[in-house]
Amino acid sequence: MKSEKRSKHPFNLYLTSGEYMKVIGSQDGYFPDFGHHVANEMGGVWLHPIKLLDGFWLRVTDPSRGISVWARADEYATLPWGNTFRYDHGLGHIPVSIERVQFAPETEKGLVVRYEIYNSAAAETALELELLARTDLRPVWHSETIGVVDGPADEARALSSRLALAKDGDHDWYACVGTDLPGEQYSIGGQLYGPEFTSGNGAGISFRASVALAPGERFVFHLVVSGSTESGEACERTYRLLEDPAERQRLLEEKQAAYEAIRARASLEIEGDPDFCDVFAWAKWNTQWLVQRVDGIGRGLTAGSPTYPWWFGCDNAYALQGVLAVGDHRLALETAKLLLEFSKRANGNGRIIHEATTMGVVANPGNTQETAHYICLVWELYRWTGDRTVLEDNYEACGSGMDWLLGEMDPDGDGLPSGYGIIEIAGLNMELIDSAAYTAAAAGAMSRIAAELGAGEEAAAYAVLEKRLTRAVNETFWDEREGLFCDAVAPKKDLLPKVDDIVSMAERHGAEGVREALERQLSETEGLEADRGWLIQKNWVISTPMEAGVADRAKGERAVRNMRNEAFVGEYGSYLSAVLQQGTMTISTGAHAVAEARYGDPEAALELLRRMNRSFSTALPGSICEMSPDYGCIAQAWTLYALAVPVVMHLIGLQPEAHRRRVRLEPKVPASWEGRWIRLRDARVGDASLDIALRKEGGKLAVEIVNASGLTVVVSWNGRVVESAEADIRFALDR
Structure with a gap:
């Protein structure tokens, strides 16, 4: 297995990650503005819940040749614990090469960047160097809903000629930027920019130095960044720690050892198939990249970088199953605890949140599916860890969650809760297959949890409920003609007003025959009031009855056979929709693979995973993107579910x-x-x-x-x- 992945696609993004600090830039070493949650601000250096810097850049000037360039990397490599950049051709005719290595210590609020310049000329080369950083102290997405907004221009001042401290105009948010470059020259100013004119209310900090390198000589210097949401003194303390060479080396060795421990835990070895095992190992490392620690809130697994760097109920209901399967029980327990605490504060009725930002803001109180899915997760936490407190801490909330699902969210009392599920498409807020399948599974989980806690009568009642809900899934959602489970259940009167919108969306994606298929189903339906199942888009979630194990055996086996074709499966795995065929995600492929392993063919399950792995390293070396092959988040938490659950729990068993x-x-x-x-x-x-x-x-x-x-x-x-x-x-x- 190779612990380095290289790329020469400079405009793709990369991630440098510690549990506190996250750095997102492009693989040419630059920091372009991008993103929509915080418009044009999702990159740069982040110490959640705040951003510290828009980025940092190095200018190299060769006065004797009259050449001055802002260095742009020719080659990028991902390491499990950090990143390297190589600068050769991007320096024009200056006869030097540069290697930049950066890492964020795992539990320190800082970043260390090491530059090494090598003089490849046969004569001395004199250089002028400028190391420039641009601050942008501002809060994470959705903070304005609780009155936390970006202050006016950052206030930056020199603590010495080689260290500057910046503060947000309104808040106690701080960033230290410093270097061990020789010399005394520096500049600080609001209009001081590098090669990229970045957004935000920041300040520029520039350090300049002159060096002369003999033939073959190497010159090493560092950039160190630290941050704090408490005080300037705390920020400087972290900086002083990281500027110390011995401490830097200790922290690097600690991080490398931690990532080696991740590789060794649940280490997969398949004779004759090293590439598959390589992806498996990197998926474990990718997951650690997405761990976010925030003082005053906690530690937990975020959904994806750079677009969703906060905590999600839905994503973690999947991802934490993979985390458990590869043995990181602490992370799974801590993340679940975080979700429960957010949910209690925001909802208080058992409903599990959809997402909470690192500022502590619950941006969506929760879709229907994630409450049921979380209840299932609690049982998984228990059977992997044996920690009885996880049942005791969650039992009351999970019971309330079942009441919410089958009360407020099930007004007709048929055991099929309504509302949005995983597929958040406007109009699809009916009784959905994923919510129904996971609610049936949740009843089974509650029966087992109650039995473990000695609540015999409740265990028996939940067991009866599980049978009723499972029967409802298999009877109401099943389409005998298609041999598939339906997307949704609703009366004809509820679907009719949505047909034009559904068809319009399908046509925008190039799908044909959607109106005809819906009109055929409508024509077969007598009356407007009775519930029936509808195959609307054949979304990937129709695999959830098999994935969750609630499908009748014969129906489940038939369904996976009928999904084992090019309508459902493309080059990189399972389509999000067999009708639209507009995208593929690791979650759609992973759930389908689990369904195949439970009800179908283990070789078909493995083939889905092999297709998913084809996009490995396509955008970010060492990672599979959220959307295959190369877009969306460059690292996505539920990818570990997609690999580890089918392999560890089903193929190995x-x-x-x-x-x-x-x-x-x-x-x-x-x-x-x-x-x-x-x-x-x-x-x-x-x-x-x-x-x-x-x-x-x-x-x-x-x-x-x-x-x-x-x-x-x-x-x-x-x-x-x-x-x-x-x-x-x-x-x-x-x-």
């Missing part, structure tokens, strides 16, 4: 029961992995660790498990069951 100190192993080995060893090292279940190795060949399954923690391991395959708690488990099963 690891089903945790940490609360019982037991694990079930129910492998479904894809045909293309037959004859190969499949290994998952350091798989975490509760406080235990397992090394699992499987090899299927013909009618035989070989199993080797290192079980030093003494878990009870139950292996089920083709009707054969083996149970053992030994430290070294080795056996083979025949058909």
